[in-house]
Amino acid sequence: MSPRYHAGSQAGRVIAVVADIMALILGLWILMYLLDANRANDFVQFIHDAARWLAGWSHDLFTFDEEWARVVCGYGLAAVVYLFVGHALAGRIYRRS
Structure with missing residues (x-):
């Protein structure tokens, strides 16, 4: 395994994990x-x-x-976009290396 391949897969993993955390x-x-x-509550x-x-x-x-529908759709859309874009970008970086 070449160092270049390893760096690309690491960068892709980092991007995917960041996208997952944002969606979480x-x-x-x-x-x-x-x-x-x-x-x-402080955590909330x-x-x-x-x-x-x-x-x-x-x-x-x-x-x-309904406010609950605005919350679910607004925040849910952001979560889906972050997951989609983050994992697409991670896959692209992974394939390039």
């Missing part, structure tokens, strides 16, 4: 929202702040009457 944070916030987690507040930052571009993108 978004998914965790959706779950916490739907289960009505205590927003005064951290996840909410991180998810809000990650989904800043898709937050309130949809105008459903």
Whole structure:
């Protein structure tokens, strides 16, 4: 195995893991929202702040009457995009090396 091959596969793995973590944070916030987690809790507040930052571009993108539907679609769309783009980019980097 050449060092170049190893570096490309490592970079691809890192990108895929980062995309997975981003989607996990978004998914965790959706779950916490739907289960009505205590927003005064520091962990819940951290996840909410991180998810809000990650989904800043898709937050309130949809105008459903029900707030839970806006949260699921807005944050869910961001999670799917991060997964799709992150894994596509990781695969491309992996194939190039």
